[in-house]
Amino acid sequence: EDGPGCLDCHSPEPDSPVHAIYDNVHGTLEGGGANACTACHGASEVHDRRGKRAAPDVSFGPRWPADLETRNGACVSCHASGDQLLWTGSAHQQEDMACTDCHTLHRASDPILDDRQATAFCGECHSQVRGELRLPSHHPIAEGELACGDCHNPHGSAGDAALRETSINDNCLGCHQEKRGPFLWEHEPVSEDCSLCHRSHGSVHDRLLVARGPALCQQCHSAAFHPSVPYGGESLGGNSGAYVVGKDCLNCHGQVHGSNHPSGARLTR
Amino acid sequence: ADDKTEEQAQADAQYQPLVPAGPAADPRWSDNSTGTVQLGAGYTSDDNFMFGQYNGLHNDGASLIGNLRWRSAAGGDSWWRASVDDLGLETREGEFTWGMADKLRLELGFDSSLQVRNDSGMTPFRGGSTLRLPDNWSGGASTGDWATLGDALHRFDRELARDKLSASISAALNEQWRLNASLSHEVKQGTGDIGGAFYIDAADGDAALLPLDVDYRTTEAEIGLSYSGSRLHLDGRLDYSGFDNSDDALYWDNPYNTSAGPGGIALAPDNEQYRGRLTGQFILTPEARLQFDGSYALASQDQDYLDWSANPGVLIVEDLPRNSYDGEVAIGTFNGKLLLRPLPRFEIEAFYRARERDYDAPRDGYRYPRGDSANQPASALSVYNTAYDYHSHSGGAEFAYRLPLRSRLSFEYEYEVVRRDNVAVRETEEDRYTLAYRIQPWRNFTARLEAEYADRSASRYRWDQRYYALLDVELINATPDNQRYINHPAFSQYYLSNREQWAGKLDLTWLPADTWNLNLNLSWRDDDYGASDLGVTESEWARAYASASWTPSADLSLSIYAGADSFESDQDGRAFRGGAEKNAFEIYPPLPQASDPSRDWSLAATDTSLTLGANLQWQVSEALALQADYNYVDTEGEQDLADAGAADLAPEDFPAVETRLHHFEAAATWQVNARLALRLDYQYYDYDSNDWSLRNVSVTSLDNVLTLGAQNPDEEIHYLGASAIYRWE
Numbered sequence: 001e002d003g004p005g006c007l008d009c010h011s012p013e014p015d016s017p018v019h020a021i022y023d024n025v026h027g028t029l030e031g032g033g034a035n036a037c038t039a040c041h042g043a044s045e046v047h048d049r050r051g052k053r054a055a056p057d058v059s060f061g062p063r064w065p066a067d068l069e070t071r072n073g074a075c076v077s078c079h080a081s082g083d084q085l086l087w088t089g090s091a092h093q094q095e096d097m098a099c100t101d102c103h104t105l106h107r108a109s110d111p112i113l114d115d116r117q118a119t120a121f122c123g124e125c126h127s128q129v130r131g132e133l134r135l136p137s138h139h140p141i142a143e144g145e146l147a148c149g150d151c152h153n154p155h156g157s158a159g160d161a162a163l164r165e166t167s168i169n170d171n172c173l174g175c176h177q178e179k180r181g182p183f184l185w186e187h188e189p190v191s192e193d194c195s196l197c198h199r200s201h202g203s204v205h206d207r208l209l210v211a212r213g214p215a216l217c218q219q220c221h222s223a224a225f226h227p228s229v230p231y232g233g234e235s236l237g238g239n240s241g242a243y244v245v246g247k248d249c250l251n252c253h254g255q256v257h258g259s260n261h262p263s264g265a266r267l268t269r
Numbered sequence: 270a271d272d273k274t275e276e277q278a279q280a281d282a283q284y285q286p287l288v289p290a291g292p293a294a295d296p297r298w299s300d301n302s303t304g305t306v307q308l309g310a311g312y313t314s315d316d317n318f319m320f321g322q323y324n325g326l327h328n329d330g331a332s333l334i335g336n337l338r339w340r341s342a343a344g345g346d347s348w349w350r351a352s353v354d355d356l357g358l359e360t361r362e363g364e365f366t367w368g369m370a371d372k373l374r375l376e377l378g379f380d381s382s383l384q385v386r387n388d389s390g391m392t393p394f395r396g397g398s399t400l401r402l403p404d405n406w407s408g409g410a411s412t413g414d415w416a417t418l419g420d421a422l423h424r425f426d427r428e429l430a431r432d433k434l435s436a437s438i439s440a441a442l443n444e445q446w447r448l449n450a451s452l453s454h455e456v457k458q459g460t461g462d463i464g465g466a467f468y469i470d471a472a473d474g475d476a477a478l479l480p481l482d483v484d485y486r487t488t489e490a491e492i493g494l495s496y497s498g499s500r501l502h503l504d505g506r507l508d509y510s511g512f513d514n515s516d517d518a519l520y521w522d523n524p525y526n527t528s529a530g531p532g533g534i535a536l537a538p539d540n541e542q543y544r545g546r547l548t549g550q551f552i553l554t555p556e557a558r559l560q561f562d563g564s565y566a567l568a569s570q571d572q573d574y575l576d577w578s579a580n581p582g583v584l585i586v587e588d589l590p591r592n593s594y595d596g597e598v599a600i601g602t603f604n605g606k607l608l609l610r611p612l613p614r615f616e617i618e619a620f621y622r623a624r625e626r627d628y629d630a631p632r633d634g635y636r637y638p639r640g641d642s643a644n645q646p647a648s649a650l651s652v653y654n655t656a657y658d659y660h661s662h663s664g665g666a667e668f669a670y671r672l673p674l675r676s677r678l679s680f681e682y683e684y685e686v687v688r689r690d691n692v693a694v695r696e697t698e699e700d701r702y703t704l705a706y707r708i709q710p711w712r713n714f715t716a717r718l719e720a721e722y723a724d725r726s727a728s729r730y731r732w733d734q735r736y737y738a739l740l741d742v743e744l745i746n747a748t749p750d751n752q753r754y755i756n757h758p759a760f761s762q763y764y765l766s767n768r769e770q771w772a773g774k775l776d777l778t779w780l781p782a783d784t785w786n787l788n789l790n791l792s793w794r795d796d797d798y799g800a801s802d803l804g805v806t807e808s809e810w811a812r813a814y815a816s817a818s819w820t821p822s823a824d825l826s827l828s829i830y831a832g833a834d835s836f837e838s839d840q841d842g843r844a845f846r847g848g849a850e851k852n853a854f855e856i857y858p859p860l861p862q863a864s865d866p867s868r869d870w871s872l873a874a875t876d877t878s879l880t881l882g883a884n885l886q887w888q889v890s891e892a893l894a895l896q897a898d899y900n901y902v903d904t905e906g907e908q909d910l911a912d913a914g915a916a917d918l919a920p921e922d923f924p925a926v927e928t929r930l931h932h933f934e935a936a937a938t939w940q941v942n943a944r945l946a947l948r949l950d951y952q953y954y955d956y957d958s959n960d961w962s963l964r965n966v967s968v969t970s971l972d973n974v975l976t977l978g979a980q981n982p983d984e985e986i987h988y989l990g991a992s993a994i995y996r997w998e
Contacts, residue, residue, distance in 0.1 A: 020300045022343045028370050032344070068283060078371075081447070081497040085504055085550055086560050089608045089618060094669075101288045108300040108340065109350075111292040120884075121292040124828070127790055127814040131832035131880035134902045136928045136958065140323035145360060145382045158548070158562035158604035159622065166546070166564050166602035167624050177487050177512040178537035180568055182598040182630065188657040188692055189764065191598075191626060196764055204876045204904040204928070212926075215840065215872055215908065219805050222760040222842055224863070225472070229844050230870035232910040232920030236961060239972045242476065245962040246976040251476045252466035254534065261535035262574045262589050263637035265652040265739070268466045269534050 005048050006037040023108035040074045040105075060100045068096055075099040083155050090156020102154070115147035122148045135202035137209075151200070169194055183258030185265050189220070190257050213248035284675040284709050287778040289786050289818050293826065293886050296894040296938050297948070298338050302996035309334035309992020311357075311950070318385045320954040320986040325358030327385045333357025334950075334992045346370070359383040359430060374439045379432070386427040390462075390478075390977025391968060393421035393524065397482040400521035408526035411972035415524065422968065422978075425480050429459035449493040449506075457485040462977065465521060467528040468640035475525040477532075477975035484515035485537075503549040511541040517572065520579050524975060528642035533579025538572030538594070556610040563603040571595045577638055577645065584644035587636050596630030614671040620683075621664040628656035634741060649743035655735075658690040665701070676708035691738040693756065694765035699725035713780040721772040727765055732758040757843055757863060761798065763805035769797045784821045790814040801841075803869070808838035824888035829881075836876045844868045844918055869913040870920055878904040892940040902930040928958040944997065950990035957983040 012019040021027045021036060029039035038044060042057025055064030058074045065071065076087060076099075087093050102112045102121065111117045119141055123130030133142040140146055148154070151171050152162045165171040172194045173180045181191065189196045197216065198208045205212045211219070214231050221227040226243060235244045242251060250256055253267045261269040298305055311332045313321070321327025335356025341348045346369060353363040361381050368374040393415075394400035403421045412418070437451035461481040468474030493506035514537050523530020544566035551559045571593045577585050602624045609617040634651030638644060665683030672678055681703040688696050701723040709715045733753045737745060745753060756762070772794040779787045796808045811834070818828035845862035862868055881901040888894045905927050910920035933953040940946045958981050968978035 017300075023300060023340075025348065025368065025370065027343060068285075081495050081502050081504060085502055085548060086562070088550075088558060089560065089606055095286050096284050097286050097288065100291075101286070102291060104291055104294075107294065109298065109338075111294045114292075114295065117292040117295065121289075124289045124816070124818070125788075127788065127816050127830055127832060128792070128812055128834075130830065130882075131814060131834065131878070134880055134882075134900050134930070134932075135878060136902070136904060136930070140382065140384070143323040143360075145323050158560050158606055158620075166562055166604055170564075170566075170600075170602070177510060177540070178485055178514065180510075180512065180540050180542065181538070182540075182568060182570060182594075182596045182628065183538070184574075184594045184596070184654050186655075186657055188689070191657060192659055192689075193764075204878055204906055204926075211838065211874060211876075212906065212908075215874060218842055218872075219840055220756075220762040220764075222757045222803060223755055224757075224845055228757065228842055230842060230872065230910055230912065230918060230920040232908070233923045233961075234919065234921045236923075241966075242971050242974045245966050245971065246476075246478055246974050247462075247464050248962070251464040251478065251974050251976075252468075252474060254464035254466075259535060260538040260570070260572055260574075260594060261533070262635055263577055263639075264535060265635060265637060265654075269532075269641075 004034040004038045004043065006034040006041075006044075009051060010037075017106040020106045020108055024105070024110070026105055042074075060098075068098055071098050071100065075103075083153055086153075086156040086158055088156075091162060092154060093156065115149070116144040119144070119148050122154075129201050132199070132202035135204055137204070137206050138202035139200065139208070141201070168200075172198075172200075179257045181258050183260050184262070185255075185259040185267060187256055187258055187267060213250065214243050217249045281712070282675065284671075284677065284707070284715075285712070287713070287715050287780055287786065289828075290820050290826070296888070296896070297336070297946075297994055299996055301998075302944075303342050303998055304339040305337070305994060305996045306339075307334060307336040307948070307992050307994045309948070309990060311988060311990035314987040315984070317954075317982075317984045317986050318388050319956045319982045319984050320952075320988075322385055323360070323382070325355060325360035325383055326988055327383075334990050337363075372441045374437075376435070376437045378435045380435070381433070382431045384429045386461075387963075387979045387982065388424065388426050388428075389982075390427075390979035391422040391424055392478070392480055392977060393418055393423075393975075394477075394480060394521060395423075398516040398519055400479055400519070402522040402524060406522070406524065408524055410525065410527045412524075412969040412975050413972065415969075418969065425460060427460055427462060427480075429457060429461060429483055431455055431457045445496055445498055447495045447497070449491075449495065451489075451491045453487075453489045455485075455487045455489075457483060457487070459483050463519065463534065465519070465532045465534055466640065467523055467525060467530065467532055467642055469528055469643045470639070473527075473973075474640065475523075475528055475973045477521070477524060478977050479519065479521055481519060481536075482516055486513040486515070487511065488513075500552040501549070502551075503547065505548075506544075506546045508544050508546070509541070510544075511539075512537075513539050518575050518579075523641075525973075528640060529580050529582050530641065531579050532641050533575060535572075535575050538570045540568060540570035540572075542566050542568040558608050559605070560608065561603070561605040563605075564601070566600045567597060568600065569595075569597040578641045580641040583638050583641065585638070586645055587648065590633035590635065591631060594630065596628065599625075599627045599629065601625045601627075616669045616671075617666060618669075619664075619666040622662070624659070624661045626657075626659040628658055630654070630656060632656070649741050649747070651741045652739050653741070655691045655738045657692065660688045662686055667703075674708055674710045676706065676710075679703075679705045681705075689765075691734060692765065693731055693734050693762060694727045694729075695731065695734075696728040697725055697765060699723055699768075715776075715778045717774070717776040719772075719774040721770070723768070723770040723772075725766075725768040725770070727761075727767050730758075730761060730766070732756060732760070757803060757845065759843070760803040761801035761805075763798055763801070766798050766804065767800035769799065771795045771797075784819055786816075786818045786820075788814075788816045803841045803843055805838060805840045808836070810837075811835045826886045827884070829883045831882075832878075832880045834876075834878045838874050839871065840874075841869060841871045844870060844915065865915070867913050868915045868918065870918060871911050873909045873911075875907045875909075876904070877906075878902065894938040894940075895936070896938075897935040898933070900930065900932045902928070902932075904928045924959075924961045926958065926960045929956065931955040938994070944995060946994040946996075948990075948992045948994055950988070950992070952986070952988040954984065954986040954988070957981065 010018045027036050029036040044056035046054040047056040058066050153164050163171050231244045235241045255267040259267050313326045313329050315329045337353040340350035349367040351365045355361045364378040366376045407416045409415050433455040435453035439449045441447050463481040465479050466474050466476045489510045491508035495504040516536050519534045521532050546564035548562040573593050605621045607619040634653050636651045663685035667681035669679035683701040685699045703721045705719040707717045735755050736753045774792040777789045792812045794810045798806050814832035816830035820826040883899045885897040907925045908923040912918040936950045938948045963981045
């Protein structure tokens with residue numbers, strides 16, 4: 001017999017997931033057929049001869065799981081570029097995660113590639129983020145309009161937090177190009193780091209802010225004018241509420257991300 | 270048998286993360302079919318803006334349920350697949366992909382999303398980029414004087430829709446080289462809101478919240494070439510992003526008669542960015558590899574300036590210094606790592622990161638009229654636009670050693686230096702130390718502990734720096750030395766100031782049985798700005814999360830989670846008047862209020878949240894699948910104020926802001942036969958909040974700010990959907 005005999009034993013049966021591999025692109029590896037099996041599982045000649053009494057060369061478990069490097073090596077031998085380029089050294093790799101902890105190959109479509117299911121699965125371990133996604137102000141991640149993988153590369157990156165872009169601002173400006181500028185009048189924390197004012201996953205405050213105004217603005221502004229004044233509950237009863245209700249400081253300084261108006265030095269126009 | 274024992278021993282010696290079972294497949298999409306279509310109808314019980322904030326179900330009444338998965342039959346040389354989601358909603362998306370094994374892939378897609386915001390507010394303005402008041406508008410000095418306001422008010426939707434079309438191609442040129450290209454065009458349209466101000470003297474300004482017409486277009490293109498050799502992998506990309514705002518400005522009628530109108534705001538300028546990025550990995554030896562990811566971008570905009578003022582009555586004696594900004598900023602980033610494994614159990618990761626932002630823009634003095642009601646001021650009151658160049662470099666190393674009992678001990682040191690131009694602090698330096706330990710003493714239990722300490726030191730706080738950067742030399746010379754500041758000299762901006770940071774994390778995972786996964790995750794962080802007299806002085810973040818999942822079989826899984834967050838921050842200020850803000854050329858005594866500590870005030874803010882949730886996936890029988898998901902969120906924000914005794918300062922605590930959410934979702938899928946299934950979806954959503962900035966605040970509550978008068982959300986929404994799912998081979 002010329003080729004491997006995997007399909008002699010692993011015949012298509014309703015309860016056997018093995019043949020679902022042929023419903024996705026992995027089923028065509030090495031020309032398809034049983035060669036697709038050995039492309040990932042190795043030649044497995046002993047297993048071919050002894051069946052259930054010997055493990056395939058590369059088994060992904062649950063029985064006979066090969067060591068982690070062997071299992072992941074089978075995937076990385078093809079997926080060494082693109083999103084997986086910086087897998088080695090990534091947080092998930094250092095956590096000794098196996099590719100198959102998230103991915104399921106013997107299916108027509110891998111559930112982790114579905115954004116909503118992926119987000120739910122990420123939250124199983126990243127429980128703090130899962131909670132943040134439900135806060136009153138949040139990015140539409142729990143709703144499935146965005147996925148964790150839109151901002152983070154779970155296979156790793158060279159920067160912080162496995163961000164897809166090389167900086168947090170580049171990540172944010174990928175969707176919020178209107179804030180890219182450069183502006184004639186810049187608000188310097190904006191171009192430095194969006195997370196100085198915003199939380200990316202969710203916040204108890206409107207517009208994902210880290211604190212509510214005017215206190216947020218007063219963390220950096222203490223001028224000889226209204227920013228130096230304490231605004232408390234008494235402001236709600238009088239016209240000094242102009243600085244605390246509505247859009248608080250932004251009632252006037254509406255161009256908080258920067259202004260291109262020649263008269264916009266105070267970010268009011 | 271000996272080999273097997275040895276393999277088993279090796280496997281037992283290896284750490285294995287106790288991750289939950291992989292994501293369950295959506296029961297709607299079967300592997301045994303090449304196509305599945307879901308069609309049906311849904312009903313939302315009421316108009317809303319929180320339940321439907323992002324999911325397209327913000328209107329009451331019926332909506333179409335339409336979803337599709339379709340793929341080519343297996344076995345051919347080429348393959349394709351198509352999908353459509355939420356066909357009947359404004360959040361619809363779809364994708365068509367065609368491929369030839371791993372050689373060629375084409376993708377076409379569309380993606381629509383919709384954000385709705387609180388639409389309970391009203392405005393008297395009409396129009397888009399030019400907002401008009403009704404012809405019979407009767408102005409007045411304050412909002413309460415506007416006799417015709419009531420008749421003029423009308424509701425308006427605050428909704429922003431994004432519609433994106435995209436196409437991409439990926440082709441293997443040979444075994445090593447691959448070409449990738451993509452093109453996308455996005456339109457973002459709708460109505461937001463923005464504050465607009467009118468004033469002669471900002472101490473007595475008027476403002477109005479305005480509907481903001483949004484009409485953005487963004488075109489992005491990318492072409493990339495990747496190389497994958499045995500030791501070298503490179504991924505190079507060139508991309509372009511062009512942003513086009515259809516509206517240059519927002520003009521509006523001035524509803525006040527204390528200041529002349531109209532008003533005008535310059536909207537986000539058209540801008541574009543060209544960028545090159547190179548990502549790569551070079552495997553030096555089996556135990557050493559170099560990784561890098563760097564980019565260089567040029568972002569620019571040359572939008573024509575608006576006039577000094579939208580008000581033709583403003584007296585202008587000096588023209589604009591130029592017709593457009595014509596500014597460019599170069600943004601360079603680099604992230605690099607050197608990964609070493611000098612010993613089988615010893616790993617070193619050395620890293621270097623840099624980010625630079627350099628402006629190339631003209632600097633001019635802008636003699637601009639304050640508000641849209643004042644004439645152009647004296648030339649000495651010109652304000653200069655300023656470049657905020659930013660340079661950040663950090664480097665360090667992590668040393669990790671794998672110890673017995675499947676444990677790993679690591680230590681990381683990072684040094685960061687940040688240099689900024691034209692801000693109060695020229696340079697900050699930070700040392701960061703992280704010690705982490707992970708152990709798996711038993712196969713079913715993992716513990717991780719991490720402690721972190723960081724110490725940031727700032728160079729001399731140059732409180733006059735922004736004053737010098739922004740203002741004219743004549744004004745600077747006319748101002749006493751001790752008044753040449755914009756922020757109080759004792760005030761420190763927290764992100765520029767000295768800081769000591771302590772942080773800790775503890776994560777425990779236990780599998781008491783094969784079917785159970787229990788997790789406890791605790792974290793804490795304390796930021797101490799001890800050298801700051803005024804400004805943020807301390808913040809503390811404590812978080813505790815616990816989860817449990819039970820998966821007794823492939824047909825049943827149940828998980829629950831609970832989390833609590835507490836974020837506290839303390840900030841101090843000093844209430845003072847005087848200085849250049851009041852009269853630039855009047856010499857004041859040395860600001861007695863500014864040097865009076867009895868005028869200090871403090872704010873202690875505490876934000877807490879509690880989240881609870883449960884999820885059930887149950888294949889009850891071959892024909893029936895159930896899914897249920899419940900989330901409860903309870904948040905509270907408190908702001909407590911105190912003063913140091915000045916007679917005119919008596920800040921009261923703000924009322925607490927509370928929000929409550931109950932959200933229950935359930936679905937039942939009944940497989941009638943091999944091809945047909947029926948599905949019922951139900952959602953219950955109950956949300957309310959009591960934000961004081963909305964509670965009992967009408968459009969006229971403030972004399973000098975026309976608000977939207979929006980109300981707090983109080984929603985109780987039911988959604989019911991019924992659909993049929995048809996599959997074919």
